[in-house]
Amino acid sequence: MNAWPDTGTSAALRQKYATDLALDRDGEWLQAFADVPRHVFVPRFFTQGTDAAWHPVAWGDVGYLEAVYGDAALTTQLDEHGIPTSSSSQPSVMLTMLEALDVHDGNRVFELGTGTGYNTALLSHRLGEKRVTSVDVDPGLVAAAIGRLKQAGHSPTLAAGDGALGYPRRAPYDRIIATAGLHAIPPALLEQAAEDAVIVAPLGYGIIRAQVTAPGHATGRFLPTPAHFMTLRTPATAPDLDAVRNEEPGTTSVAPHDVLERLKFPLSLALPGYTSCTWKDDQGQVTAVGLWTADGSVASVDTTGTVRQSGPRRLWDSVEELAATFTEAEGIARDDFLLTITPTRQTITYRETGGPSWHLPTPSR
Ligand SMILES: C[S@@+](CC[C@H](N)C(=O)[O-])C[C@H]1O[C@@H](n2cnc3c(N)ncnc32)[C@H](O)[C@@H]1O
Structure with a gap:
């Protein structure tokens, strides 16, 4: 029973x-x-x-x-x-x-x-x-x-x-x-x-x-499988989207859409814990993308290629570096990324030694 x-x-x-x-x-x-x-x-x-x-x-x-x-x-x-x-x-x-x-x-x-x-x-x-x-x-x-x-x-x-x-x-x-x-x-x-x-x-x-x-x-x-889980609960920092609007504009050839799809996985390794948002027109088409990290860095880019960045880190520069590395249109194989943990460092390496790598922010004990 x-x-x-x-x-x-x-x-x-x-x-x-x-x-x-x-x-x-x-x-x-x-x-x-x-x-x-x-x-x-x-x-x-x-x-x-x-x-x-x-x-x-x-x-x-x-x-x-x-x-x-x-x-x-x-x-x-x-x-x-x-x-x-x-x-x-x-x-x-x-x-x-x-x-x-x-x-x-x-x-x-x-x-x-x-x-x-x-x-x-x-x-x-x-x-x-x-x-x-x-x-x-x-x-x-x-x-x-x-x-x-x-x-x-x-x-x-x-x-x-x-x-x-x-x-x-x-x-x-x-x-x-x-x-x-x-x-x-x-x-x-x-x-x-x-x-x-x-x-x-x-x-x-x-x-x-x-x-x-x-x-x-x-x-x-x-694993080859894509995944998106709720992240560990930590105090959230609200992005200062107004501050970024006043920044001097630059230009980029990387499409905002790449951040939402093609580059999403490597970006989550290069900018751990980043958050993104989108702006859409009346037809529901994405017109701009915003990115921010917990240290108060913010970037926004629109579909005309105008970029604005503020805060301690140039987040869009990281996006551009990734776009130059990952040129495959068909997507990025997650199982090409290797994690190596030592008592002092956690490092992700792409494909082989000499490929791009990122150190993860290891919390201290
Ligand atoms: C996707 S849900 C877990 C699903 C769960 N395994 C199940 O089968 O229902 C993520 C969970 O992580 C918890 N969580 C978030 N931050 C945490 C933390 N620092 N320590 C422990 N749990 C945490 C949340 O409260 C949430 O319940």
Whole structure:
């Protein structure tokens, strides 16, 4: 007897969802996706209408079960400004990350970003609750996840706090997975990693899979899959778009659109944590793009090629450098990017030694 509602429809949809997800895969995670009820972890989500307003969708609403057992990320929490603060990630991306984690029986796993608890439940199903530790910065989410996990039959170790600090009491971990976007691998997670540990984490607009090679050292490539995760919560700095408007204009031949698509991934490595915005005309066409970073640097460029920059760093100069390096029109292969971690530096190298490289901003301990 389940401690959660399950109808013929939800059970059938979940079976089809798991089978569709695991198609062409080795099937190791199929049973977990088929058994763990995502609807228990996502009793309600929000969709954004054409008017940009958010609307809740819950059990019993038209389309609820189809969305929960579909392959989409679902926004589950909004702040007072309507900005999403938690979500249940896209299931196919979750599966890709879980496969990349390469778990084996007996592995101890640390998860950064409990959110709804759904991924924690999948891990508990596969490895057993005693092997799983998960931390979220939001105590309300952690409390809700504990209740839902219990309903689904699991009691892993959950804690509220900054996941970038790990959870030393249960270390070392054989596998570390982050489900919030990072700008670098937090040093505490490396300290808490066991010998040969595997780390899978969203980094910029990609997913890194790194293996520990010695204490404080790890190396690995990005997965080919594009990804965009909510980043770690840190104090946000609002861009001073007015200040940039008064700057002396320059010109560029790089199209604003390249920032939004072709150069998006390398830009997320060159300018970790950057944010972008667009201006559109009445027909919805992009007329200008803005970029800013937490140090107060801002750049804006419009479709006529006029650029304005302000603040300590010339952000558009970084865009121009990337445009000169990455000339491929067909897109950039993420798995051509290698991450090398030492106790003092985290460096990304493109293709081979001698190719462009970037040092990630490693937080000090
Ligand atoms: C995409 S959601 C996680 C999805 C989750 N794994 C699931 O299955 O529902 C990202 C989560 O990261 C959390 N988060 C953000 N910053 C964090 C931090 N510094 N430490 C721990 N969790 C954090 C957010 O509160 C949010 O719940």
